[in-house]
Amino acid sequence: MLDSDQIREFAERGYVVVPGAIAEDLVAAATRVIDELVDDAPPDPTTQGPHFYFPDSADVPALLGLLTESTAWAGVESLIGAGKVDVPPQVQVALNIPPFSHRPGMHHIDGYPPDADGRPHTFTLLAGVLMSDQLTEDGGNLWVWPGTHRTHAEYFTEHGPDAFFSAAGYPPIELPEPEQITGRAGDLLLAHYLLGHNIGGNVSDHTRRAVYFRVKRTGHGPQWREFLTDPWLDYELP
Numbered sequence: 001m002l003d004s005d006q007i008r009e010f011a012e013r014g015y016v017v018v019p020g021a022i023a024e025d026l027v028a029a030a031t032r033v034i035d036e037l038v039d040d041a042p043p044d045p046t047t048q049g050p051h052f053y054f055p056d057s058a059d060v061p062a063l064l065g066l067l068t069e070s071t072a073w074a075g076v077e078s079l080i081g082a083g084k085v086d087v088p089p090q091v092q093v094a095l096n097i098p099p100f101s102h103r104p105g106m107h108h109i110d111g112y113p114p115d116a117d118g119r120p121h122t123f124t125l126l127a128g129v130l131m132s133d134q135l136t137e138d139g140g141n142l143w144v145w146p147g148t149h150r151t152h153a154e155y156f157t158e159h160g161p162d163a164f165f166s167a168a169g170y171p172p173i174e175l176p177e178p179e180q181i182t183g184r185a186g187d188l189l190l191a192h193y194l195l196g197h198n199i200g201g202n203v204s205d206h207t208r209r210a211v212y213f214r215v216k217r218t219g220h221g222p223q224w225r226e227f228l229t230d231p232w233l234d235y236e237l238p
């Protein structure tokens with residue numbers, strides 16, 4: 001469960017970090033699965049920066065358990081509504097391998113390009129589990145642009161939801177100063193789908209690890225246009 005301050009923070013800033021939401025034993029079990037994924041298909045030794053794995057949830061129950069067996073699920077339900085959340089069919093394991101002296105110039109939103117049927121890959125919120133400590137900046141942290149979930153909704157209200165396609169992931173909005181997500185392994189990031197974000201650089205000594213779930217409220221799919229202009233359509237905030 002999120003408390004009222006955390007819910008207010010999510011509503012105003014588009015994201016919240018919940019310290020220690022995932023118990024150590026769940027983090028340890030998931031870490032072993034990530035180790036196996038990396039051992040089975042190691043990144044090329046020249047890789048710098050992002051490297052991803054996208055297993056099906058059914059194949060990696062210990063990764064899915066970070067979301068469904070921890071307090072993260074109640075946290076998600078306290079935003080979207082109890083019993084209203086679909087279990088995501090896929091998991092993203094996101095590595096950020098140093099040295100990667102990158103500083104993103106701008107944000108993006110996910111979901112472009114669309115499927116063959118024309119539907120973009122929108123969702124309700126991103127649930128991210130930090131799988132390595134990221135206590136300082138420029139250690140592979142995710143960058144976010146606070147409040148841009150509201151600015152993006154204003155953009156799509158003004159230009160219509162089909163402006164999603166011409167924007168191609170980069171709606172031309174005015175950006176505030178970015179922030180880098182910091183925290184410890186086992187901390188939970190909840191971020192609105194419309195929050196602008198991007199991959200940061202990593203000048204630390206360690207590969208950054210995170211696990212991301214793209215979470216949908218049940219019934220999100222056919223309502224994506226309405227959701228882009230009404231960012232609380234999928235939510236039951238108090």
Ligand SMILES: [Fe+2]
Nearest residue numbers: 108109110197
């Ligand atoms: Fe993204």
